[in-house]
Amino acid sequence: MDLTTTYLGLSLRSPLVASASPYSEKLDMIKRMEDAGAAAVVLNSLFEEQLRLEQEAIEHHLTYGTESFAEALTYFPEPENLHVGPESYLEHIRRAKEAVDIPIIASLNATSIGGWTRFARQMQDAGADALELNIYAIPTDLHLNCC
């Protein structure tokens, strides 16, 4: 039976697409999904607010209590590199593309004007075949929306 179809301009071998979940955080799981017949995989989401909160948390903990007491002006070694941006997610897109033949759809939960377009462009450049954009607006709280 020919189950092929098209969606978002992509040719899919079937209409079954694995939606965003923690399963797609690991490359071997993405491969298993392909082997099991998934026509495409939507990756776990990138959350702009998670990146922001992590950056703030690290900065907070690296500076909390510092420059107060002469014997302990800092409490942590200053890290040379901090992977606090979207780099690891973008790398994940790249690796997923290399690992499987089926389309990889990146998933984005941004929260700012500029954040949406910036991350979307980066995901496109990393090789994502399509983007899932999780926009929202809550009618009961106008301040709680996605930008």
Next chain:
Amino acid sequence: MNSPVPIKTLDANEAVARIAYALNEVIAIYPITPSSPMGEWADAWAATNEPNLWGLVPNVVEMQSEGGAAGVVHGALQTGSLTTTFTASQGLLLMLPNMYKIAGELTPAVFHVAARSLAAQGLSIFGDHSDVMSARMTGWALLASASVQEAQDMAVIAQMASLESRIPFVHFFDGFRTSHEVAKIAVVTYDQMRELIDFNRVLEHRARAMSPDHPVLRGTAQNPDVYFQARETVNPYYAACPVIVQNAMDRFAEVTGRQYQIYEYYGAPDAERVIVLMGSGAETAHETVDYLTQRGEKVGILKVRLYRPLEVRHFLQALPASVRAIAVLDRTKEPGSPGEPLYLDVVSALFEGLSSGAVDALPTMVGGRYGLSSKEFTPAMVKGVFDHLDQPQPRNHFTVGIMDDVTYSSIGYDPDFSIEPENVVRALFYGLGSDGTVGANKNSIKIIGENTPNYAQGYFVYDSKKSGSMTTSHLRFGPQPIRSAYLVTRANFVACHQQTFIERYNILEFAEPGGVFLLNTYFGPDEAWDNLPQGIQQQIVEKRLRFYVIDAFKVASENGMRNRINTVMQTCFFAISGVLPREQALEEIKQSIRDTYGKKGDHIVQMNLNAVDNTLANLYEVAVPEAVTSTLSFMPPVSGNAPAFVRDVLGPIIAQRGDDLPVSALPIDGTFPTATAQYEKRNLALEIPVWDPEVCIQCGKCAMVCPHAVIRIKVYDEAALATAPQTFKATAVRDRDWQGMQYTIQVSPDDCTACGICVDVCPAKNKSAAGRKAINMEAQPPIRAQENENWDFFLSLPEMDRRQIKVNSIRQQQVQQPLFEFSGACAGCGETPYVKLVSQLFGDRTIIANATGCSSIYGGNLPTTPYTVNAEGRGPTWSNSLFEDNAEFGLGMRVSIDAQIQQARVLLQQLAGEVGETLVTDILQAEQRSEADLYDQRERVALLKKRLAELDSAVAAELLSLADNLVKRSVWIVGGDGWAYDIGFGGLDHVLASQYDVNILVLDTEIYSNTGGQMSKSTPLAAVAKFAAGGKRTAKKDLGLMAMSYGSAYVGRVAMGARDEHTLRTFLEAEAYPGPSLIIAYSHCISHGIDMTTANQNQKMLVDTGQWLLYRYNPLLANEGQNPLQLDSRPPKARVEEFLKMENRFRMLTKSDPEAAEQLFKAAQEDVDFRWSFYQYLAERPLGSNGH
């Protein structure tokens, strides 16, 4: 040289570390203030594979003590590596034995020392030359630097000279004053170092290495026939050394353009009065001489750089022939000596000069002491010394800078004498620890130093508290090199970054007329003036200051930066001071934000950039009225009815006027009274916990976890409430044992630090108001006055009779009075609740030997001390000896007390007939287990002493002097994991192997907390720490298991935040055990990178995941045929990663090195699994026939 000289703004520690890193292959260290940053820099560079001069990444090793580091250095040198270490003070003392060896073996090496005071009557982290002077007999060369530029340069010169001469060098510079001073310097490049270091000498060093291919033997034992001659073989090397050093300085000048002399004279060529000194004081003296000679005075200074070997001929040549009077200033003290070291050497040199004819006549020579422990040394004092030399018979062995009203050694000087030039910007910034003030200033110095031809200097003063402390930044910018190695006292710009400071301190004391005052305040520009204290308004009016205000917290929080106001205040400084054109300044600030925060993430960068843009719109200049309008006065430094010593000595120290105290005010032997922290009301908390009696289940947990003893419980008769203030809260007690009595939980609003831990731990839920508990944080200012009244009343209520308290249950035990309160520990500290528990359970009969570390700082750092006394005047007595000897120190106390008890018992029996047979029998046979037993014994001993006082015999007097020991003493040996696992382990081990009844409390923060987070052997797998920046690769040392292996020591492992009842039970068992007992107490810490308010949640997860096992090993159980080990933990119910992810010390690794994190987290789980099954086996295994 055609290419521009690279410049950098940095402190001496960084500058020196950079050279040492470049020129060495092995670096072995142990952290000690103020040298720790040098080792940390080396470790950070090695972690990023930064190469040294020869393309190698040096091997950086942290050892268990400085003694260990010196051993590693010796071994590395002996096998041909270029090796170095960084140390100070006590650490240098621990290296002395190895230094004798290294010099005796003529091995080139350079030690870099941030010279610091030695612990004598008290410890000090600050700078003087006592430590290096203790090393002057080792045969090491001693080379002094006076500034950051010199420190960098001498580091190179020392290496050159050491390799050439084969004599090892101690290169030293003043601790803090130079080590931590940020200055603009010309950098020595790698290319320049390649020109300067003779690689042939390096090869020769390698050729002398121990090698089985050409084996040699060193470290022989020598006999009277040859040791003396062998010792004298080094003479030609020491004779050649000074010329070698001068040659190295000359070659250095050829390459860099900076010329130094081993003895450098500066001043009038026909000077009659000369001061001889070394270190940063020489810079201050240099600029003072400039000032005086311009006014025709015939003065000069001789800067000593090469103190050992002291080359007499060169030294004498450097002195002008016209000199009539010399003052030699030593930055150390040698009690009992005919003079301090440099003075004696100078006298000897001149005397030899006279004998040899190099000198025609001896000038007047006097010696003086200055600057001990970073005491200020100012141009006024330099002038004072020159004036002193003008006298016909100037007093010898004087002091300058203090007031000695006991032996009258101090000389006078005019404190108003100032030589600060007009064209130097002098700025003072008062900030709150951790608000970003210091960081902002360091950044400003960088911007100005690296973008203008101006010279820049920054020096930072911190106070002794670990949280809520005031920081003062002293900045100077000017067109000439800045030699002012002293604090700014005439500031043309003063900024106060915290509203609360102007209520307490006269922060405009050092403002110059016509200057600027910038205040961060939550009052707007229209109200700011009215809310200033009278004293501040007065200064502003009298000194015609321009007054600016900004609400920096508002701007910071609007931009998501919580209470980090650095970027905001820095922008204000540049806008107002005009040091750089405004637009350029803003651009530079933004660029430095991108550079500094770039790797922390786009969001952080953006927040800070936004803050810059939003600052100026919130900065206002306030029009200053003609006259003072305020009636507000400064808060007094100590509260109410303080005893005289507190009022007259500690009060001035608290008010930042300790420098005014004369010698007579201080104790002669370092003995201070306890119970003084109660008088220092810090008023830090903007919110305090407020008790809701209706919801409270009276469990006692809040009082137990409070780090500062500010929330307490009392149970008392209802009648006492008759005089209670109107808002005082009380409720019926629930515990059946105390039926009919009243129960109160009270908070001290002025002592609380708002850590919020008590609220977090409260298990009671308010059923009618979601989210509220039996205690809730509420704004402090509106209720401060009433709660202070309530607190005072609460303290006046009688303490419950200790015999009525069941100590083995928290709900009752927490009614015991804490005898450890209001320490300077961090808000939310994990150690102090354990110390407080000891003080509640045993405090009135406790002697504490405390290791150096956090517990000795919050326990004993002046001005006030947290150990206190009960109504009978009893309480813990406490002493900090050293770091490495703490277990032995405590054992010594126990052995001594045992001897006294023994003696007392013998004398009792002798006097039984006279004092009463029954009394004697009862005293001798008392078991003293419960509070009731102790109470009875105290009564008996009191009666005994009364009867003895009536007898008139030497025997009775002797027994009277020993009688107090008949009440059971509790000896506690307290310290952190740095002491217990590392530097003090040898002694601890010996004490554990003994049979003495001592109680050892290890406050295990799993890191060197006090010195800023270096790894210890207690640091767990995967934790990020200094010297383990990539995550610790080795498992945590199992101290408990080692202690258990003796079979005769009690070992308990506790975590109060996870299992508080278990902790209480363990403390009671440990203290009752008649032998050595060890409690390893998990202490959460700021260096774990956690939210301190919810720290107990972390402890619960810690235990639930099996990361920290709870157990008690009680040898007494073996006597009953039971397994002595009781494993109190339940099987792990979550993976250890659940715990690791809660703490930045682990989580950071997932961001800095995700692959390593994955590997190490896996290893951590395997370790937990192994340890659980191993301990389970130990606890369940069948016992042998001997009970073990």
